[in-house]
Amino acid sequence: MPPRPPVMLPSSAGFGAGTSASDGRRGRALATGLVVAAVALLGIPTFTRFAQVFWSKPDDTHAPIVLIGVLLGFWHERRALTWETAPAQRGVGLFLALVGAILLAVGRAQLFYQLEGAGLLLFALGSACAMAVRTSWKRLALLFALGLFLIPLPATLMDAALLPLKLALTEAVVRSLAAAGLPVGSHGVIISIGFYQLQVADACAGLRSMLALTAIGLLFIHFVPVRGRHTHAMLLALIVPIALVANYCRVATLVLLTYGLGGDFSDRAHNIAGYAEIALTLALFVIAHWTLERRAPQVRP
Amino acid sequence: MKARAATAVGGGFLALALLATAGSMALGRTLHPAPMPGAAALLARVPEAFGRWQIVPGTAEPINPAQPDAQGRPGRVYDAIVSRTYAAPDGAQVMVMLAYQDRQYQEDRIHSPELCYYAQGFVLQDRQDVVVPLAGGARVPARAFHGASLHRHEDVVYWIRTGNALRADALATRFEIFNAALHGRIDDGLLVRVSMTDDLGPPMSALARRRLLVRFLQDFFAASPVPVRLALAGYEGT
Numbered sequence: 001m002p003p004r005p006p007v008m009l010p011s012s013a014g015f016g017a018g019t020s021a022s023d024g025r026r027g028r029a030l031a032t033g034l035v036v037a038a039v040a041l042l043g044i045p046t047f048t049r050f051a052q053v054f055w056s057k058p059d060d061t062h063a064p065i066v067l068i069g070v071l072l073g074f075w076h077e078r079r080a081l082t083w084e085t086a087p088a089q090r091g092v093g094l095f096l097a098l099v100g101a102i103l104l105a106v107g108r109a110q111l112f113y114q115l116e117g118a119g120l121l122l123f124a125l126g127s128a129c130a131m132a133v134r135t136s137w138k139r140l141a142l143l144f145a146l147g148l149f150l151i152p153l154p155a156t157l158m159d160a161a162l163l164p165l166k167l168a169l170t171e172a173v174v175r176s177l178a179a180a181g182l183p184v185g186s187h188g189v190i191i192s193i194g195f196y197q198l199q200v201a202d203a204c205a206g207l208r209s210m211l212a213l214t215a216i217g218l219l220f221i222h223f224v225p226v227r228g229r230h231t232h233a234m235l236l237a238l239i240v241p242i243a244l245v246a247n248y249c250r251v252a253t254l255v256l257l258t259y260g261l262g263g264d265f266s267d268r269a270h271n272i273a274g275y276a277e278i279a280l281t282l283a284l285f286v287i288a289h290w291t292l293e294r295r296a297p298q299v300r301p
Numbered sequence: 302m303k304a305r306a307a308t309a310v311g312g313g314f315l316a317l318a319l320l321a322t323a324g325s326m327a328l329g330r331t332l333h334p335a336p337m338p339g340a341a342a343l344l345a346r347v348p349e350a351f352g353r354w355q356i357v358p359g360t361a362e363p364i365n366p367a368q369p370d371a372q373g374r375p376g377r378v379y380d381a382i383v384s385r386t387y388a389a390p391d392g393a394q395v396m397v398m399l400a401y402q403d404r405q406y407q408e409d410r411i412h413s414p415e416l417c418y419y420a421q422g423f424v425l426q427d428r429q430d431v432v433v434p435l436a437g438g439a440r441v442p443a444r445a446f447h448g449a450s451l452h453r454h455e456d457v458v459y460w461i462r463t464g465n466a467l468r469a470d471a472l473a474t475r476f477e478i479f480n481a482a483l484h485g486r487i488d489d490g491l492l493v494r495v496s497m498t499d500d501l502g503p504p505m506s507a508l509a510r511r512r513l514l515v516r517f518l519q520d521f522f523a524a525s526p527v528p529v530r531l532a533l534a535g536y537e538g539t
Binding site for chain 2: 023024025026027028030031032033034035037038039041042045053083090093094097098101102104105106107108109110111112113114115119123126127130152154187190
């Protein structure tokens with residue numbers, strides 16, 4: 001039987017490609033669709049549960065923002081997922097996904113959220129490994145690093161690690177306010193101001209919020225085009241100091257509000273403080289970025 | 302790469318995802334909790350008196366084993382809590398707190414008292430691993446610490462039973478829970494905590510109070526009826 005003559009399809013008209021090229025593109029789109037379906041099938045239940053168990057607490061309001069940022073980041077990098085990959089790379093990708101799937105299944109069955117989250121991330125990493133061209137790996141790596149921030153930290157670790165940080169921040173706030181002449185003192189993480197006592201919660205100053213702000217800093221660096229390696233490095237180095245400043249401002253503001261207005265704050269006030277902190281962090285990054293770009297040496301023609 | 306090969310790999314990922322979903326459901330079915338029936342009534346059978354100790358209405362309010370969240374609401378719910386204060390003729394008082402939970406998960410389990418004290422404004426000092434030798438030969442790995450707040454100084458010794466394992470270390474407890482689930486068990490858990498404040502009874506060094514608490518735990522266990530011993534340490538102790 002003679003082969004059928006190639007038919008030009010409208011979609012490929014501009015590129016002068018024949019059936020095979022067009023089919024190839026469609027086939028690859030189908031393959032990508034299958035992978036996206038696989039990640040969604042695993043990710044949607046996982047993140048739904050994380051949202052119910054962790055993100056609904058006032059401590060963790062940052063996480064959904066990071067999730068949206070990561071998803072936008074992957075959409076942004078979608079052109080890198082070309083399937084122009086070596087067979088070995090696809091093999092490694094499938095293997096990583098297999099390990100991830102096992103971890104996820106075990107973690108989900110046991111309500112071991114960290115294991116489930118790590119499994120999901122490994123599965124996604126495997127799929128990216130099978131699809132993405134090598135040149136995009138660096139940018140994708142940043143997104144996967146951000147993905148780590150979506151895994152809820154074990155409470156044990158949090159409390160062990162955040163305590164010194166929290167104590168130091170409490171101390172800094174109390175000292176500076178006392179220097180300004182306010183009747184403020186502290187014992188451990190309890191701040192007393194006037195007749196009021198308030199406790200510096202995990203959400204306000206601690207590892208959790210430091211990590212969330214770090215994630216937001218990384219998102220900023222991912223989305224805002226940064227010129228020059230020097231500026232890039234400087235912004236990376238500024239992530240932690242900026243998060244600390246934002247943390248300090250949040251605690252100090254809440255202490256001052258308690259002193260000025262008195263009494264209890266609702267969850268909402270704490271949530272608003274959380275979002276204000278994110279806004280402050282972003283503002284500090286914009287300022288830092290602007291300053292660094294201005295000071296950066298001009299590229300010679 | 303050929304489109305067909307790409308589709309095959311993509312299908313492979315989807316198959317893995319389906320398998321993981323089905324696998325987690327199947328694994329979840331294999332897990333069986335083993336709660337202690339009538340935990341509250343059972344734990345209430347702690348001895349009324351033993352040695353020189355006798356139950357009295359306590360003068361100090363025991364620290365709540367639940368860790369309050371940022372707004373001060375209790376973050377954890379226990380299935381049974383038994384709290385007693387024992388007094389000696391010399392005026393010393395020991396508070397016993399037993400907090401029971403019928404299922405232990407990685408992120409939903411009995412927290413160490415360090416967290417409860419810390420969350421309630423105590424600064425923790427002199428944390429130390431201690432061994433409590435019990436009747437019948439068990440040597441329980443327990444932990445001691447001193448909690449200092451504005452209004453109260455308290456010495457605490459505790460252990461946590463998870464299933465049949467006795468631990469004070471959070472990481473070891475996590476491993477225990479993981480291991481139990483791999484063997485199809487969801488264990489129960491009990492916090493055994495004794496403490497004394499420094500303002501009652503004869504003056505004592507912190508070290509002496511710590512020794513007294515360890516001794517108290519030994520005698521308390523020995524004087525408890527067998528079902529309570531099983532609850533406290535997971536073995537009969539005879």
